[in-house]
Amino acid sequence: MKVNLVITRPIFRxxxxxxxxxxxxxxxxxxxxxxxxxGIEVGTDLTEYxxxxxxxxxxxxxxxxxxxxxxxxxxxxxxxTYCAECHEKEYKEWASSIHAITxxxxxxxxxxxxxxxxxxNGGEYxxxxxxxxxxxxxxxxxxxxxxxxxxxxxxxxxxxEGATCILCHTATKADPLAGNAGLTLNINxxxxxxxxxxxxxxxxQHALSMQAKSHNPMxxxxxxxxTCHTEIRxxxxxxxxxxxxxxxxxxWRLSSYAEQGIECQNCHMHPEPAQYIQALKRGERPKRKVSxxxxxxxxxxxxxxxxPDKLLVDLRGGWFPGRNVFMTSEEWLTDLKKxxxxxxxxxxxxxxxxxxxxxxKNNQQLRLDVSITNSGAGHYLPTGALDQRHMWIEVKAxxxxxNNVYHSGWFDQEKGVTDPNAVMYIKTMLDKExxxxxxxxxxxxxxxxxxxxxxxxxxxxHVPYVINLPTDVQGKLTVEVTLWYxxxxxxxxxxxxxxxxxxxxxxxxxxxxxxxxxxxxNIDNVI
Amino acid sequence: MSFxxxxxxxxxxxxxxxxxxxxxxxxxxxxxxxxLTITSGFWYLLVPHDVNWNASQSIMVLHLAAGxxxxxxxxxxxxxxxxxxxxxxxxxxTPWRIKRKESANKQQWQQRVLGAILTWLxxxxxxxxxYITFPxxxxxxxxxELHGYGLQKxxxxxxxxxxxLMVPVFMWHMLWIVLKR
Numbered sequence: 001m002k003v004n005l006v007i008t009r010p011i012f013r014x015x016x017x018x019x020x021x022x023x024x025x026x027x028x029x030x031x032x033x034x035x036x037x038x039g040i041e042v043g044t045d046l047t048e049y050x051x052x053x054x055x056x057x058x059x060x061x062x063x064x065x066x067x068x069x070x071x072x073x074x075x076x077x078x079x080x081t082y083c084a085e086c087h088e089k090e091y092k093e094w095a096s097s098i099h100a101i102t103x104x105x106x107x108x109x110x111x112x113x114x115x116x117x118x119x120x121n122g123g124e125y126x127x128x129x130x131x132x133x134x135x136x137x138x139x140x141x142x143x144x145x146x147x148x149x150x151x152x153x154x155x156x157x158x159x160x161e162g163a164t165c166i167l168c169h170t171a172t173k174a175d176p177l178a179g180n181a182g183l184t185l186n187i188n189x190x191x192x193x194x195x196x197x198x199x200x201x202x203x204x205q206h207a208l209s210m211q212a213k214s215h216n217p218m219x220x221x222x223x224x225x226x227t228c229h230t231e232i233r234x235x236x237x238x239x240x241x242x243x244x245x246x247x248x249x250x251x252w253r254l255s256s257y258a259e260q261g262i263e264c265q266n267c268h269m270h271p272e273p274a275q276y277i278q279a280l281k282r283g284e285r286p287k288r289k290v291s292x293x294x295x296x297x298x299x300x301x302x303x304x305x306x307x308p309d310k311l312l313v314d315l316r317g318g319w320f321p322g323r324n325v326f327m328t329s330e331e332w333l334t335d336l337k338k339x340x341x342x343x344x345x346x347x348x349x350x351x352x353x354x355x356x357x358x359x360x361k362n363n364q365q366l367r368l369d370v371s372i373t374n375s376g377a378g379h380y381l382p383t384g385a386l387d388q389r390h391m392w393i394e395v396k397a398x399x400x401x402x403n404n405v406y407h408s409g410w411f412d413q414e415k416g417v418t419d420p421n422a423v424m425y426i427k428t429m430l431d432k433e434x435x436x437x438x439x440x441x442x443x444x445x446x447x448x449x450x451x452x453x454x455x456x457x458x459x460x461x462h463v464p465y466v467i468n469l470p471t472d473v474q475g476k477l478t479v480e481v482t483l484w485y486x487x488x489x490x491x492x493x494x495x496x497x498x499x500x501x502x503x504x505x506x507x508x509x510x511x512x513x514x515x516x517x518x519x520x521x522n523i524d525n526v527i
Numbered sequence: 528m529s530f531x532x533x534x535x536x537x538x539x540x541x542x543x544x545x546x547x548x549x550x551x552x553x554x555x556x557x558x559x560x561x562x563l564t565i566t567s568g569f570w571y572l573l574v575p576h577d578v579n580w581n582a583s584q585s586i587m588v589l590h591l592a593a594g595x596x597x598x599x600x601x602x603x604x605x606x607x608x609x610x611x612x613x614x615x616x617x618x619x620x621t622p623w624r625i626k627r628k629e630s631a632n633k634q635q636w637q638q639r640v641l642g643a644i645l646t647w648l649x650x651x652x653x654x655x656x657x658y659i660t661f662p663x664x665x666x667x668x669x670x671x672e673l674h675g676y677g678l679q680k681x682x683x684x685x686x687x688x689x690x691x692l693m694v695p696v697f698m699w700h701m702l703w704i705v706l707k708r
Contacts (some may be wrong), residue, residue, distance in 0.1 A: 010558050011701050017562040025570050025586055035583040086671055191576060194584050200662035201588055205576055212676065381626060 039070025039188030040145065046071065048150040053236050059142055061128075061234040062135020063175065063182035063227070066143070072187055074144040081322040083165045085196050087143050092327055093292040094165070095320040096339040097303060102162035103138035104317020105301060105486065106504060110495030111440045112137070117499070119443040120431065121238040129237045129443065135181035136228040143187070158323055163228070169210040174218055176226025176249045180234070183227045186211075198398065221253055225264040229384075233246065238443055245442060248383045255457040257378035267346075268294055273302075274345035277376040295342045297382075299514055300487050302343060310463070312336075314504035315505035321435050321470035344514060347485055349376040351391075351455075353517035357483045364473075366406075366523065368465040370395065370423075370481055372455060380454035382425055387448070388440055388488040390426035391516065392418060394482065395465055401474040406467045409484070416490035416510040423463050424451045438491045475521040488515035550607050557600040564593040564699075568690060581598065591660055598653040612639070619643040641700045648693035655686040 007015075042049045042058045049071075054060050058071055066072065080100070084091035094100055102108065112133055121128075131147035138146070140159045144154065151289045158164055165435075167183075170190065175182035190209045193199045199206045213219040226249025233243040252258055262280070270276040271291040279286045300307075301316050312333075313319055320332055327335075352375045358367040370393055374381040382389045394409030409422035418424070429437040432446040455461045488511050497503050567590035576583045609616055618624075619642075627636040659682050665672045674682065 008701070010554060011556060013558045014562050014701070017559050018566055021566040022570075024583070025567070025574075027583060029574070029579045029582040032579055032582045034579050034583065036577070036580070086666075086673060191580050194581075194588070197663035197666045198584060198587060200666055200673065201591055201660045202571070204683070205674070207676060214676070400687055415623065 015055060028245065037068055037070070037188050038073045039066060039068050041070050041075055042145070046145055046152055047357075048148070048152065049145055050125075050128055050148045050150075052128055058145065059131060059135060059147075059181075061132040061236050062142055063075060063178050063180040064135055064139070064143060065173075065182075065184040067172065067184060067186045068188050069107055070188055072140065072185075073144045074153045074156045074159060076192075077140060077144065077156060077158045077187070078166055079156070079321055080161055080164050081157065081325065082150045084322055084326045086200065087165075088326055090165075090292045091322065092335065094294075095322070095327065095332060096302065096335045097292065097294045098296060099163040099294045099299045100320065101301065101316045102136065102160060103134070103141065104160055104162065105313045106317055106496050106500060107301075107492060108137055109317060110497075110499045111492065113499035114439060114495045115441055115443045119441050121443040125236075130195075132180060132237055133442075136231075137162065138432065139163060139181060142181075143167075143185070161252040168219070168224065171224060172216065174221075174223040174227050176223045176230055176253075179227060179230025179232050179246075179249070181228055181344055182230075183224075196236060208499075220263060220265050222249060222258070222264040224270075225249065226252075231385075233442060234404060234444070239446070243445060245445075246384055246386075248379045249381040251383060252457070255378055256455060262378060264378070265290070268296060269293075272345075273342060274349040277346070277349045281375065293339055293342065295339070295346050297343060297347060297384065297485075298487060299340055299343045299347070300511060302336045302340035304333040304340070309333060309504075311504055311509070346376075347514065347516055350381055351375060351377075351483055351516050352481050353481060353519050355479065355519050355521050357521070357523055363473065364469050366397065366465075366467040366469055366477070366479075367465065368395070368479065368481075370463045370465060371460050372463070372517075373460040374455040374457050378457055380456055382454055382485065386425075386427035386438065386450075386454065387429045387437065387442075388492060389486070390424055390489075391483060391485050392422045392424040392426075393463060393483055394419075394422070395467075396480045397467060398478050398480075398484075399473050400477075405469055405473050405477065408465070409482070411484065411513055413510060418486075418513075425454050426451050438489050439495050440492060478520060479523060481518070482515055483517040484513045485516045487511060546607070546611065550604075550611055551599060553604045553607060557597065557604050559602060560593045560596045564590060564597045565694060567593060571572065572687065591663070594653065594656045594660070598657055601649060601653060608642075614639065619646045638700065641696065645693065645696045645700045648689050648696055652686060652689040652693050655682050655689065658682055659686060 040046055042051065046196065049058060051058055051060070057063075057069070059065070080091055080094060098105075112130060115133065116122050119126075121129075122217055127149050128147060131142050134142045134147055138159070140156075140161065141147070141153070144156075144159055146159065153159070158166070166187065170185045170187040171183045172183035172186045175184075191205045193206065211219055218224050227246040229246060230250065231244075232247035233239065233245060235242060252264065266288055267273050267276055269290050269292070271289055271293070273295045276286060288455075301312070304312060307315070309329075319329065320327070323329060323332070337345070352373040354371045354373075356369045356371070358369050360367045372381075372391075372393070377383070382391050392409050394411070395406065396404065396408075397406040399405055408419060410419045411417075426447050427450055429445045430441075430447045431437055431441075431444045434447075437445055445469050452461075452463075490511055493506050493509060493511065497506055567586045571583055571587050574583070599691055606616065627633070659674075659679065662672050662674060670696075
């Protein structure tokens with residue numbers, strides 16, 4: 001068999017074009033300028049950057065790492081509004097979340113300034129120490145090199161955005177037990193497309209750069225969240241030993257939720273977290289769905305309609321990025337209401353409350369067992385910054401005529417103060433002079449203890465009440481038991497008033513508590 | 528073996544016809560853009576982007592533009608080619624049923640079957656490419672329409688496999704292989 005090969009004009013054209021094209025591409029590849037890494041080198045590009053404790057990381061005492069150990073280039077780091085060009089749904093969800101305002105939030109801003117400027121232990125390196133807090137709260141600022149006394153970082157909307165898209169979406173490694181933002185980012189070598197339309201045409205490299213879950217399973221694991229939801233004060237900030245302030249990840253790690261593979265994202269990134277938890281309680285395991293609302297506990301900074309719009313915007317540290325481009329103010333405020341409804345539903349799903357009358361020695365004594373079960377949270381209840389976030393029990397007994405015969409756990413709506421004798425799940429913090437720290441001055445904490453320990457997942461806390469009834473009480477009693485949750489103590493507002501210029505008008509503003517659970521029982525056998 | 532035979536038509540009179548000249552012009556242009564599309568596509572696929580990402584991007588732009596031109600030109604060429612070869616358009620739907628004409632030899636018949644297969648593969652590669660590019664095109668018209676990432680990956684896998692299959696068929700179809708027994 002002999003093959004007679006004839007090269008016709010068309011074949012010749014194909015061969016010639018192929019050769020010319022390949023040579024052209026080779027030349028393009030060799031000569032077209034491209035900067036693979038646009039990170040900023042401390043010491044070379046940024047000579048005035050202060051690193052008083054270690055040369056290993058420009059971000060210490062936060063635990064951030066970049067794969068190339070360089071700072072992020074503030075000129076090129078993309079804002080959430082850039083992502084919103086295509087991912088509008090995700091952007092809108094995020095814009096209403098608390099992740100969008102971890103930095104500008106007035107409560108945080110006031111507290112951070114108080115720690116930096118007015119705390120006992122701020123001292124000479126107060127600005128550098130703030131990297132510990134800002135690492136999670138103003139991450140891009142720290143990554144770009146703002147946490148230094150002589151700042152050489154220009155303006156970029158992204159740096160003000162709190163926990164913004166590019167952070168989680170360039171994370172390659174997580175060290176949740178180290179906490180304090182223990183993430184490693186591959187952020188300086190993102191493959192930047194010439195145009196968003198090219199991302200759409202060939203998104204594979206984008207998905208790789210942005211750590212799509214299909215490439216990086218860590219995106220769907222609790223370890224990712226744990227890096228910031230673990231807060232440990234390093235000894236460089238104060239103290240002889242690291243002080244564990246928040247251990248939400250570890251609480252989850254040792255729970256049955258971790259054993260069952262129910263990750264943080266399953267609940268907190270579900271579009272309807274309360275519904276997801278209800279399904280878990282029924283023994284179901286619904287398919288994971290993803291929303292970027294990050295529904296948590298902050299019912300205050302999502303309280304559109306309940307707080308005047310201006311005050312809400314001031315407390316959130318301003319309007320959202322991309323206002324009137326991707327969303328109008330009205331749309332956003334409406335969405336905030338939805339966000340708050342999801343938060344309230346989630347909080348109400350977290351606990352179960354039961355009240356049982358116990359046998360008494362005599363009829364003038366009422367003994368109750370109030371039991372609170374952490375039935376819906378994969379971490380302790382409450383969790384987080386437990387010097388501020390707290391729960392307490394209110395027990396109110398009234399006689400047939402409606403007279404108060406017992407009242408524990410009252411809340412003064414005008415002063416924002418809770419009954420000091422209430423059963424309260426809160427961490428008390430003291431400074432070295434044993435003064436109470438109730439404004440989140442974590443730099444100065446020397447000692448801390450729980451008034452009542454938070455409740456572990458699926459565990460029940462039994463709280464005994466012995467009520468000595470007045471001698472004239474007769475007939476039926478109605479006992480109303482309420483489990484309250486409050487985001488923060490009232491004195492935290494002072495940080496805002498004292499440190500923010502201009503400070504929002506907070507006269508008469510009370511941080512409200514919300515009801516998690518309420519139950520009423522009637523008791524017949526009182527004489 | 529005649530190595531450089533720069534035309535397909537043997538008949539000098541046929542070469543002078545207007546339709547033949549048109550076909551040749553379209554074929555010439557199609558071959559250039561199609562070659563550009565194939566080369567740039569395989570370059571983007573095979574050469575690591577880390578070598579020069581900007582070059583990869585430029586080559587991708589070229590791939591998209593050439594791919595779009597190829598699709599349009601192929602449509603025109605397809606119908607002219609069928610007319611030229613006196614084949615009904617619907618015959619390409621069932622290449623396995625193409626009957627051998629009495630006057631045609633086995634090689635010509637095989638060439639027709641191969642042509643029909645190539646048409647399928649080319650259409651598949653070009654249309655999946657177009658569908659993959661649709662979000663990019665719609666973005667330029669101010670509308671964001673994303674495929675799910677899963678669908679995008681499936682489409683890409685189809686686009687790449689069809690292209691990989693298409694190249695040898697394309698070369699085989701063009702090479703005008705003559706088997707001498």
